[in-house]
Amino acid sequence: MNAEILENTNIRGDYYRIRFRAPLIAAEARPGHFVHVRIDERRDHILRRPFSIMDAQGDAVTLLYKVVGKGTASLSALTTGKCCDLMGPLGRPFTPQPEARALIVAGGYGSAATWQLTRSMPGGVVLLGARSADDLLLAQEYAAAGFEVKLATNDGSAGTRGFVTELIPETVARNEGKPFFVYGCGPKPMLFALAALMRRSGLRGELSLDEIMCCGVGSCFGCVVKVNASELPEKFRYARSCVEGPVFPAEEIYLGEETK
Numbered sequence: 001m002n003a004e005i006l007e008n009t010n011i012r013g014d015y016y017r018i019r020f021r022a023p024l025i026a027a028e029a030r031p032g033h034f035v036h037v038r039i040d041e042r043r044d045h046i047l048r049r050p051f052s053i054m055d056a057q058g059d060a061v062t063l064l065y066k067v068v069g070k071g072t073a074s075l076s077a078l079t080t081g082k083c084c085d086l087m088g089p090l091g092r093p094f095t096p097q098p099e100a101r102a103l104i105v106a107g108g109y110g111s112a113a114t115w116q117l118t119r120s121m122p123g124g125v126v127l128l129g130a131r132s133a134d135d136l137l138l139a140q141e142y143a144a145a146g147f148e149v150k151l152a153t154n155d156g157s158a159g160t161r162g163f164v165t166e167l168i169p170e171t172v173a174r175n176e177g178k179p180f181f182v183y184g185c186g187p188k189p190m191l192f193a194l195a196a197l198m199r200r201s202g203l204r205g206e207l208s209l210d211e212i213m214c215c216g217v218g219s220c221f222g223c224v225v226k227v228n229a230s231e232l233p234e235k236f237r238y239a240r241s242c243v244e245g246p247v248f249p250a251e252e253i254y255l256g257e258e259t260k
């Protein structure tokens with residue numbers, strides 16, 4: 001559907017927030033869903049670009065994006081009143097677990113994919129990780145939504161120096177009451193490390209994999225990821241992350257090669 005841009009704001013550095021009028025998508029959007037955006041009709045942007053739906057309020061959907069290449073650079077140049085064609089909401093979303101305590105683990109713009117969970121969850125813990133302080137997104141917003149926020153940066157410019165996954169053992173050890181259920185999104189190495197840690201420590205949860213994708217609707221097999229299939233000799237099968245994901249139960253993610 002053709003969606004009018006209501007706002008397209010630079011938050012800081014390469015990061016932007018864009019809001020579209022898209023009532024049909026907003027009405028259906030759940031945490032972890034994504035939209036596939038046709039940025040313009042030019043030949044070099046023939047493929048749509050996928051972005052998590054950060055928020056859906058009223059008739060508007062909000063995305064938070066980082067300029068990394070040609071498509072996102074063109075998106076950042078679009079002004080209020082222009083339109084993009086949006087397909088969505090797409091993919092398998094998170095399944096909020098009200099009987100558990102939320103433990104959100106997000107790297108970089110991954111914190112956009114998990115943000116909608118704050119609309120239905122009565123608080124919990126959010127661990128945000130990034131290369132440096134400038135890449136930490138939505139920390140104040142999560143805190144204002146009633147979540148306990150802990151930060152980790154690779155260069156130590158905010159929070160603990162190191163990887164966000166290093167915050168997990170102490171967070172879990174101090175937890176009292178309901179067990180945690182993890183909702184994760186971020187760069188692939190972070191998610192594989194998180195899945196491995198969850199397996200070792202018996203933590204349950206779901207992780208959203210941002211695999212590079214083309215069609216977004218399961219036809220092209222361009223976005224496959226390996227998932228466990230113990231019945232097969234090779235112990236894995238390929239799953240299309242656009243329709244079987246992007247959110248996968250953590251225990252389904254195949255770690256055979258990544259952990260070697």
Ligand SMILES: Cc1cc2nc3c(=O)[nH]c(=O)nc-3n(C[C@H](O)[C@H](O)[C@H](O)COP(=O)(O)OP(=O)(O)OC[C@H]3O[C@@H](n4cnc5c(N)ncnc54)[C@H](O)[C@@H]3O)c2cc1C
Nearest residue numbers: 049050051052064065066068069070071072109210211212
């Ligand atoms: C389900 C899903 C949700 C996403 N949500 C967000 C989001 O909320 N915010 C956001 O900023 N980005 C998100 N992305 C990534 C986003 O789609 C890419 O950054 C974007 O398509 C790059 O387009 P481009 O034309 O600017 O870059 P290109 O010129 O196509 O590529 C530039 C660089 O970005 C890398 N890149 C391209 N696609 C991806 C990808 N999917 N993941 C990681 N690196 C990529 C390329 O390898 C290359 O190094 C998401 C991706 C998926 C699959």
